[in-house]
Amino acid sequence: MCRKIATSSELLYHYRINPSGISAKAKGKIKTIDSYWITEQLLRDRVELGLENNKTFCKIILNQIRINYSRIHTIGRSDIDRAVFILTSRFWNKYFSKIQDKSPLGTALSKGEFKRYKLLCDLT
Numbered sequence: 172m173c174r175k176i177a178t179s180s181e182l183l184y185h186y187r188i189n190p191s192g193i194s195a196k197a198k199g200k201i202k203t204i205d206s207y208w209i210t211e212q213l214l215r216d217r218v219e220l221g222l223e224n225n226k227t228f229c230k231i232i233l234n235q236i237r238i239n240y241s242r243i244h245t246i247g248r249s250d251i252d253r254a255v256f257i258l259t260s261r262f263w264n265k266y267f268s269k270i271q272d273k274s275p276l277g278t279a280l281s282k283g284e285f286k287r288y289k290l291l292c293d294l295t
Contacts, residue, residue, distance in 0.1 A: 172220065197242070198242075198245045199246060201246060203242040203246060204243055204255065206238065206239045206243065207239050207243065207258065207259065210235050210236070210239060210262075211258070214232075214266050218266075224266050226271075229267055232266075232267070233274060233276050233277060236263075236280070237292050237295050239255070239259070240252075240289075241292065256285050256289075259280060260280045260283050260288075263280040263281060264281055275287070275291050276288065
């Protein structure tokens with residue numbers, strides 16, 4: 172949606188691990204549930220902006236769902252894991268039902284298969 176774009180051949184991204192940072196310190200804390208709510212807001216924003224959810228974006232969201240699971244699962248409460256799965260499954264079916272995604276995780280979400288979802292997220 173931008174009007175101008177520029178590119179660079181130089182590497183401009185640098186990743187560093189900060190053991191004192193918020194990502195490392197959030198492990199096991201209830202605040203990690205926010206990663207789910209941020210993902211849901213992203214999807215609502217895309218609708219508002221008129222952006223389509225295509226196969227490429229579908230893969231990005233599946234990866235984010237795995238990340239959300241791994242963060243939230245550190246809380247150690249199966250009831251929260253299940254509740255987040257239910258919400259995730261609902262938004263998956265709402266935003267991605269028209270996309271022909273045959274991935275195992277997408278299938279588990281569309282069919283509401285909690286055990287399969289957990290297994291697939293635990294494996295990655």
